[in-house]
Amino acid sequence: MNNVIKADVAVVGGGLAGINAARRAAELGARVVLLDKARAGTSGPSAFSSGDILCWVPGQDSLGDWVQAYLDAGEGLNSRAWLTMFFEGHYRLVENLAGRGFPFILDGNGNFVRRSGQGPTVKCVLAPMQEFQEKNRQACASLGVTILDRFCAVEVLMQGPRPVGVAGFNLYDGRVSAVLARSVVISTGGCSYRGPFFGQDTAAGEGLAMALASGARLAYMEYGNHYDVGLASFDTCGHSRFAAHGGRYVNSLGGAFHERDETRSRHVYGNALAKAMVEEVRAGKGPIYADLSGFRDRRLAARLMPNLMLALDCGGIDLFGDHHEVVPAFTGTSGASSAGIWIDPGGRTSVAGLFAAGDSACKGMVTGACVGISGISLAWANFTGHLAGQGAAGYASASDGWDGGVDLRELEGRLLSPLGRRAVKGPRDILRALSNEMARADVSLIRSGSRLAGTLGKVSTWRWELENLSGAEDPHELMIWYEAKSSLSVAEATLLAAMERRESRGGHYREDYQDKNPEFDLVIAVEEINGVKCVKFVDEQEVPSVGGGED
Amino acid sequence: MAVERIDHDECTGCLLCAEVCPMDVIRPGENGPRISYREDCQSCYMCVQKCPAGAVEVSPWRVYPLGRIYGRFDPKERWIPD
Ligand SMILES: Cc1cc2nc3c(=O)[nH]c(=O)nc-3n(C[C@H](O)[C@H](O)[C@H](O)COP(=O)(O)OP(=O)(O)OC[C@H]3O[C@@H](n4cnc5c(N)ncnc54)[C@H](O)[C@@H]3O)c2cc1C
Ligand code: SF4
Ligand code: SF4
Numbered sequence: 001m002n003n004v005i006k007a008d009v010a011v012v013g014g015g016l017a018g019i020n021a022a023r024r025a026a027e028l029g030a031r032v033v034l035l036d037k038a039r040a041g042t043s044g045p046s047a048f049s050s051g052d053i054l055c056w057v058p059g060q061d062s063l064g065d066w067v068q069a070y071l072d073a074g075e076g077l078n079s080r081a082w083l084t085m086f087f088e089g090h091y092r093l094v095e096n097l098a099g100r101g102f103p104f105i106l107d108g109n110g111n112f113v114r115r116s117g118q119g120p121t122v123k124c125v126l127a128p129m130q131e132f133q134e135k136n137r138q139a140c141a142s143l144g145v146t147i148l149d150r151f152c153a154v155e156v157l158m159q160g161p162r163p164v165g166v167a168g169f170n171l172y173d174g175r176v177s178a179v180l181a182r183s184v185v186i187s188t189g190g191c192s193y194r195g196p197f198f199g200q201d202t203a204a205g206e207g208l209a210m211a212l213a214s215g216a217r218l219a220y221m222e223y224g225n226h227y228d229v230g231l232a233s234f235d236t237c238g239h240s241r242f243a244a245h246g247g248r249y250v251n252s253l254g255g256a257f258h259e260r261d262e263t264r265s266r267h268v269y270g271n272a273l274a275k276a277m278v279e280e281v282r283a284g285k286g287p288i289y290a291d292l293s294g295f296r297d298r299r300l301a302a303r304l305m306p307n308l309m310l311a312l313d314c315g316g317i318d319l320f321g322d323h324h325e326v327v328p329a330f331t332g333t334s335g336a337s338s339a340g341i342w343i344d345p346g347g348r349t350s351v352a353g354l355f356a357a358g359d360s361a362c363k364g365m366v367t368g369a370c371v372g373i374s375g376i377s378l379a380w381a382n383f384t385g386h387l388a389g390q391g392a393a394g395y396a397s398a399s400d401g402w403d404g405g406v407d408l409r410e411l412e413g414r415l416l417s418p419l420g421r422r423a424v425k426g427p428r429d430i431l432r433a434l435s436n437e438m439a440r441a442d443v444s445l446i447r448s449g450s451r452l453a454g455t456l457g458k459v460s461t462w463r464w465e466l467e468n469l470s471g472a473e474d475p476h477e478l479m480i481w482y483e484a485k486s487s488l489s490v491a492e493a494t495l496l497a498a499m500e501r502r503e504s505r506g507g508h509y510r511e512d513y514q515d516k517n518p519e520f521d522l523v524i525a526v527e528e529i530n531g532v533k534c535v536k537f538v539d540e541q542e543v544p545s546v547g548g549g550e551d
Numbered sequence: 552m553a554v555e556r557i558d559h560d561e562c563t564g565c566l567l568c569a570e571v572c573p574m575d576v577i578r579p580g581e582n583g584p585r586i587s588y589r590e591d592c593q594s595c596y597m598c599v600q601k602c603p604a605g606a607v608e609v610s611p612w613r614v615y616p617l618g619r620i621y622g623r624f625d626p627k628e629r630w631i632p633d
């Protein structure tokens with residue numbers, strides 16, 4: 001592999017968002033390099049997801065009703081214009097993809113099979129995501145996209161305020177490379193802190209940390225606290241879809257606590273369900289079990305989640321017959337959270353030439369304060385990946401290349417500096433301690449100012465330990481060192497924003513400020529100035545509709 | 552929760568398992584695939600799914616403790632004041 005590679009567009013991370021961005025940019029004629037620290041296409045949560053893709057369908061759904069339901073659920077922090085653009089544009093994209101042979105589940109008449117889910121108004125189309133991503137990868141390769149697997153990206157190369165590429169290292173041999181590009185798309189997924197929800201351990205927040213360091217703004221970070229539901233004693237992918245398909249959760253007395261009253265059950269999605277579980281345990285009625293005896297669609301589940309079925313078969317587990325203990329499974333900013341890098345309707349971040357998509361980009365403009373809407377994440381990755389690819393290709397064709405070189409030796413010295421450092425504490429231990437802390441319900445779900453401050457103190461200590469007492473033995477461990485560094489940065493941004501929002505709203509609940517306060521009808525942004533994070537309130541702006549999803 | 556073993560008698564050496572492992576747990580070694588970083592395995596079964604020889608064995612059971620998810624609300628935990 002060359003140490004310096006030139007391209008028009010560099011895409012960092014090949015989940016659904018990144019691979020869509022790469023494909024779209026290549027379709028528009030850009031020379032594209034797609035980087036992934038694992039294998040592009042099949043490595044991130046995109047490939048392990050259960051394939052529920054939120055999709056408004058004209059003729060079947062009322063756009064006005066959908067937009068209004070999401071505005072209600074967003075509690076004043078999302079935007080009508082964004083919602084309209086997202087629903088309409090995403091439907092166009094899904095139609096285009098289906099027309100081009102991407103595998104969606106269709107009924108006997110060739111119509112999309114649709115399923116409901118948790119959320120204000122949820123109807124999803126379904127796709128087997130592993131198959132989908134393999135096809136996407138092949139499409140990229142046949143369009144001439146250069147795919148570099150096992151390339152761990154560490155930083156966006158900046159020339160003053162302008163991004164000129166991406167630097168990172170090869171995981172197998174540790175070789176440092178620079179990809180020089182006219183525009184850069186960040187699509188490394190969110191930050192899951194390697195939490196107890198499965199198939200998402202690659203999502204360690206690197207993209208968010210890289211964007212912050214290059215001057216870009218994050219937004220809605222206090223909502224980077226998504227909880228799904230996971231099994232307590234074994235790992236399976238795709239458990240999240242079960243509740244919406246006839247499965248239920250029961251307490252130790254066998255009571256279906258979240259179905260107790262009508263009003264509540266309609267609102268039991270995402271973090272509300274996790275909170276109901278915590279309250280049940282708090283009242284002495286734990287543990288909580290999954291009862292999947294009423295689960296429908298088992299055959300479809302096998303098509304959508306082949307790895308889940310393998311795990312059950314290999315482990316001799318009767319997931320549908322027996323009751324298994326479940327726990328709130330923290331996923332951080334990964335999945336149905338509103339948090340991430342701020343983008344405009346063109347997929348642009350606040351730094352010109354830098355684009356973001358998927359879980360890396362904030363979803364708050366459509367989800368607002370609502371955390372845990374089924375199918376939103378795949379829809380967002382699908383749509384914003386396409387947007388960012390289009391934007392990045394357009395930006396690259398209109399801008400001059402950068403003629404300056406890169407000082408590879410300096411880069412190598414800096415990027416590899418933790419290698420070989422004598423470590424008192426391994427980066428894995430620090431990441432695990434952080435993960436356990438952030439996953440605590442009393443830190444991320446039922447918050448208080450003093451507990452948030454306490455956790456922030458621990459995060460500062462871990463950051464100091466990582467930088468001064470920790471190192472890496474080989475390139476694999478170096479990747480984990482950078483994952484820990486990035487996750488700490490995302491945790492800091494999340495905690496700071498959560499401290500600043502002195503009210504309760506949607507997925508953000510403060511014991512010390514239990515009511516919603518109209519003074520906080522504002523979006524919270526986090527920026528980094530000279531390595532220090534600053535929090536500010538910004539007006540949630542209405543945005544012009546610019547379409548998207550066209551072929 | 553980890554990849555347990557690769558049966559080298561069954562293995563054909565195609566290295567598909569190493570190619571698809573999202574966590575860089577299985578690497579191409581000198582004599583075929585090698586389990587290099589077991590502690591990072593996420594039990595995603597990608598290697599098992601791709602292996603044409605049925606040579607990879609993964610356990611779904613969780614090894615690491617879950618930590619204090621319920622925080623101070625867990626009745627089994629001692630109450631920790633703010
Ligand atoms: C088990 C499970 C089930 C789910 N089910 C659903 C569902 O049914 N519906 C739904 O809408 N959502 C679902 N989700 C959530 C959804 O899958 C994700 O939110 C979405 O796929 C994110 O896509 P993405 O492209 O942004 O990122 P990802 O899929 O996270 O991809 C990011 C890629 O970037 C790479 N990368 C990361 N860091 C670096 C770096 N430093 N350098 C280079 N590459 C890097 C990773 O290796 C990865 O390939 C589920 C998630 C899980 C885990
Ligand atoms: S995929 Fe199976 S056969 Fe191929 S190298 Fe791995 S263990 Fe061997
Ligand atoms: S189960 Fe997944 S993470 Fe573990 S070795 Fe196999 S492919 Fe890698």
